[in-house]
Amino acid sequence: MARYDSLLDTLGDTPLVGLPALSPAPDVRLWAKLEDRNPTGSVKDRPALAMIEAAEKEGTLTQGCTILEPTSGNTGISLAMAASLKGYGLVCVMPENTSEERRQILQAYGARIVSSPAEGGSNQAVAVAKQLAEQNPDWVMLYQYGNSANAEAHYRGTGPEILRDLPGVTHFVAGLGTTGTLVGVGRYLHEQNPGTQVVAAEPRYGELVYGLRNLDEGFVPELYDADVLNRRFSVGSYDALRRTRQLLESEGIFAGISTGAVLHAALTVGERAAASGESAEIVFLIADAGWKYLSTGAYSGTLDEAAQRLDGQLWA
Amino acid sequence: MAVKVSIPTILRSHTDGQKSVQADGGTVAEVINDLDSRHSGLKDRLVKDGGLHRFVNVYVNDEDVRFVGGLEATVSDGDSLTILPAVAGGMR
Numbered sequence: 001m002a003r004y005d006s007l008l009d010t011l012g013d014t015p016l017v018g019l020p021a022l023s024p025a026p027d028v029r030l031w032a033k034l035e036d037r038n039p040t041g042s043v044k045d046r047p048a049l050a051m052i053e054a055a056e057k058e059g060t061l062t063q064g065c066t067i068l069e070p071t072s073g074n075t076g077i078s079l080a081m082a083a084s085l086k087g088y089g090l091v092c093v094m095p096e097n098t099s100e101e102r103r104q105i106l107q108a109y110g111a112r113i114v115s116s117p118a119e120g121g122s123n124q125a126v127a128v129a130k131q132l133a134e135q136n137p138d139w140v141m142l143y144q145y146g147n148s149a150n151a152e153a154h155y156r157g158t159g160p161e162i163l164r165d166l167p168g169v170t171h172f173v174a175g176l177g178t179t180g181t182l183v184g185v186g187r188y189l190h191e192q193n194p195g196t197q198v199v200a201a202e203p204r205y206g207e208l209v210y211g212l213r214n215l216d217e218g219f220v221p222e223l224y225d226a227d228v229l230n231r232r233f234s235v236g237s238y239d240a241l242r243r244t245r246q247l248l249e250s251e252g253i254f255a256g257i258s259t260g261a262v263l264h265a266a267l268t269v270g271e272r273a274a275a276s277g278e279s280a281e282i283v284f285l286i287a288d289a290g291w292k293y294l295s296t297g298a299y300s301g302t303l304d305e306a307a308q309r310l311d312g313q314l315w316a
Numbered sequence: 317m318a319v320k321v322s323i324p325t326i327l328r329s330h331t332d333g334q335k336s337v338q339a340d341g342g343t344v345a346e347v348i349n350d351l352d353s354r355h356s357g358l359k360d361r362l363v364k365d366g367g368l369h370r371f372v373n374v375y376v377n378d379e380d381v382r383f384v385g386g387l388e389a390t391v392s393d394g395d396s397l398t399i400l401p402a403v404a405g406g407m408r
Contacts, residue, residue: 121403121404122403122404123403123404125404126404145404177404200380202380204378204398204400207324207325209403210324210325210326210400210401210403211325211326212326212401212403213326214326215326215361215369215371215372215401216371217371218370218371218372218401218402218403219371219402219403219404220370220371220402221404226382226383229383230383231379231380231383231384232379232380232382232383233375233378233379233380234373234375234378234379234380234398234400235378236378
């Protein structure tokens with residue numbers, strides 16, 4: 001059925017697409033879950049809508065309310081779309097070193113942007129948002145890093161969709177940020193089949209992003225549950241860019257840069273499975289398409305040049 | 317077992333500002349002990365109550381050691397060990 005009553009109703013039920021050219025062996029197959037096919041073009045539509053609906057149900061979010069969220073991009077865009085349809089205001093706190101496209105899209109949807117310093121990346125955005133929440137008690141902070149509705153959206157939606165479309169799935173690979181996707185999907189797949197391998201790909205940025213004043217300023221999202229993960233890889237910008245371009249050239253998929261990091265981890269586990277003669281059905285998640293990253297230069301010039309340009313940028 | 321260890325900005329006060337140093341050891345714990353003998357005080361920053369500090373992540377060849385044995389994870393000659401503080405990261 002391809003007819004919907006509104007844009008919000010088109011959420012989820014995204015395609016799972018085989019990648020015959022990139023799969024490491026005939027019985028080690030890669031599958032991409034195309035989460036860019038959501039209302040605003042990213043996986044974040046799922047948690048954003050789920051968090052809004054949960055807050056509406058609890059009665060904390062009512063007509064005319066202002067939503068506050070630390071977000072450097074996709075979650076903000078999802079919230080901005082839903083807020084404009086549902087009649088809420090939105091204030092996004094985002095680090096100043098994020099791509100221009102994101103700011104423009106957020107502003108087009110009518111969101112207000114408060115900038116936080118580039119040093120410390122999203123850590124600072126979270127800290128500034130928490131301050132603003134104290135100063136404005138009537139604003140509603142959904143707080144994606146600790147809101148159980150975030151992981152729940154994937155537990156109820158993304159996970160069951162994957163198992164329905166590929167009952168033999170052996171690995172699930174996704175990016176680690178708020179940790180909602182991995183925790184939600186991972187928990188569901190482990191419950192259905194405890195042998196499923198849940199693999200995290202964590203973006204590794206330039207030094208600026210790790211510029212804390214002391215270690216106790218570190219941050220682990222409240223949603224994070226290490227017990228759900230089986231392995232966790234750190235992927236630098238060069239490998240992320242290399243895989244992003246490979247995905248485009250070999251399979252025709254124009255994905256965002258974080259997807260390259262996820263593909264890198266998926267290929268790492270796939271190649272190890274192939275080398276040890278195991279079969280595998282590896283699902284990895286495409287969080288968004290490449291449009292919002294064109295201004296970063298990720299898709300042009302040599303890989304070294306592109307990686308250089310990304311240094312100090314938050315690319316996932 | 318010589319490994320290359322990359323040190324995050326926040327811990328470079330222990331390494332005279334060096335971004336990357338050499339250390340020996342067959343496990344992550346042994347590498348950290350060796351690091352501490354050359355760069356005093358590092359172990360205290362990395363290890364708490366017998367485990368890795370909550371906001372410290374250690375990767376051997378880009379894989380998080382917490383999922384492959386923690387401090388007992390094996391390290392081989394020529395491996396690279398990366399130490400990073402846990403941060404909220406990027407575009408969420």
